């Protein structure tokens with residue numbers, strides 16, 4: 001199939017539903033003629049090229065040999081400083097003679113099957129394993145070599161087309177010629193100039209325990225940056241942005257999405273210039289960055305995934321989910337159902353011994369969980385967060401038989417075993433630090449700032465990486481470890497490497513990331529059977545670079561259901577639920593001190609990789625019985641929850657509810673998550689328009705069987721239980737005993753309807769409790785309450 005048409009240095013890159021057309025201009029620069037909805041191919045698209053055709057006041061004419069041509073009014077695929085483009089350049093280089101002017105002109109191109117090569121960095125890859133219809137990949141690539149004769153430097157623009165995924169990836173490579181040393185000050189992975197048509201910018205903003213909140217803003221003239229200077233991609237601004245037309249919404253209208261596959265300091269730039277050109281860039285943050293290239297050396301930028309949808313943001317997200325699930329995460333974990341985790345952190349923190357852990361494990365097994373994860377605190381001296389990172393010797397007071405015995409016993413109970421590590425860190429209070437203080441990132445004569453009482457190891461130093469490789473190999477081979485949580489709990493300060501020469505210090509941040517990639521690449525290759533989950537105090541490094549090596553991420557340290565509802569909704573813009581670790585935590589929440597019912601905590605976590613981390617040795621009978629039922633339900637529908645196609649229906653950032661839905665690939669099954677913030681009084685009747693169903697299929701819709709704690713009902717409970725409950729004084733104790741044991745069923749709504757009816761007329765849930773009474777046709781949702789509805793075809797269309 002033809003994906004890249006070439007005619008007279010004009011290139012039409014096509015996917016199933018999009019067109020990307022670029023052209024070499026007479027000046028040798030490359031202009032963008034169209035990126036958006038697919039258009040029919042024709043011999044040439046000259047008519048899409050616009051120029052002022054007269055001199056433009058204030059602008060500088062590029063060359064006296066070309067009339068009326070200015071770079072500032074041209075949409076460019078590669079932009080530099082110094083020849084009349086006054087927008088932000090995508091590549092900025094300093095030559096040996098001190099000049100910073102460069103001008104790259106088309107030299108040659110090649111079109112080939114498969115992907116362009118990227119070495120040392122995570123990237124999308126052609127999926128050769130999935131041979132099913134539309135998931136099968138057809139990838140073609142285009143590489144255009146641009147050359148600046150004056151400085152003898154090449155830039156290779158790289159494009160790959162994933163036809164059925166509606167994705168085009170971009171990257172670029174800078175290669176120095178033979179003339180002298182150059183210094184790269186800025187090397188963005190992508191530059192794309194579009195026409196401004198009343199557009200809005202969407203980004204994912206956050207901080208600790210509040211990651212990935214959706215931010216929307218109108219684009220106006222000026223320059224807007226989203227970036228990280230933390231050394232990691234950061235919780236502040238995820239390396240993702242979307243530009244949409246103002247009237248586009250979740251289901252309709254045009255929108256573009258851009259995501260960088262990178263885990264370090266990044267920058268996304270949006271500039272609207274006076275001529276209403278929107279310039280978009282993504283790449284390594286040029287702040288505190290420069291890179292020296294000696295003769296014939298090259299520099300590869302990270303890769304950007306671009307996608308376009310004219311069917312709104314839901315489709316844009318599904319395009320991203322599709323490519324991430326099939327072309328980014330490691331092949332052995334693709335579509336592989338993940339185990340239900342019990343994690344020890346919120347349950348016991350640092351305070352445990354083998355007996356306590358085995359007790360938790362027995363309870364976890366009894367409740368139906370599958371994988372026991374021992375979080376922080378298992379190594380010698382680690383009784384709080386002030387010490388011992390870097391040593392990684394098992395604490396034989398807590399675990400007299402070591403990890404081997406613990407793992408063996410946990411396996412005997414019938415659970416897999418997993419372990420927490422934080423390899424990139426070092427505590428000042430550690431043997432390793434006493435031996436090698438120079439391994440920490442810090443300046444020789446300046447007291448380093450501490451984050452969570454710890455320092456970071458200098459991952460640019462091969463000796464450090466080798467030590468970590470050997471240490472981790474020893475630990476991971478010591479027992480039957482099936483899962484590893486790879487944590488990273490502080491951001492980089494006191495930037496200095498004792499290993500790098502002084503002229504390489506500005507390369508530090510990128511070299512740190514390359515060092516991390518090298519280490520995790522080696523380790524994950526050595527232990528392909530271990531499921532790795534990355535974490536950085538939750539979502540401080542939730543990015544596509546990490547997902548390339550580790551298929552899931554602990555999305556946030558916040559397990560409060562109400563807060564997670566926002567975080568997971570925002571994350572879904574880019575990240576598929578198969579990548580999102582989500583646990584049922586303690587109550588009240590350790591992060592907000594809010595009470596959330598056990599059902600709501602589950603209903604939120606179920607739309608991710610489910611786990612539990614509350615102290616399950618201290619839960620009530622009620623909670624125990626409910627958890628068992630939750631786990632049975634999740635196991636039955638695990639594939640749908642983890643890999644179903646995702647739809648956002650109602651946004652918690654705009655309303656009192658969050659509603660989302662997943663649908664199986666064959667559209668025969670679905671789950672609807674319904675979450676509420678605050679109980680409203682006398683609430684209006686609701687309609688939920690479902691998504692992604694087959695119009696002609698007949699479906700049954702059921703409420704997932706959910707239980708309420710009768711304490712929620714106060715005195716009102718006596719209206720609907722078959723016994724009398726007193727709620728005050730000593731008698732309140734009886735109330736407590738009853739509520740701890742009695743499974744009071746919520747309403748159970750059942751509907752039979754065709755797909756078109758459910759999507760276009762909508763599903764009408766029972767009314768919410770409005771103060772007028774309660775019966776089996778009323779939903780009592782309450783503050784931070786929720787429901788899950790399950791939908792299944794009973795008759796398929798022909």
Ligand code: GLA
Nearest residue numbers: 345375376535536537538557
């Ligand atoms: C970080 C992680 C938590 C937990 C602790 C352990 O905060 O995000 O999940 O692992 O470290 O110290």
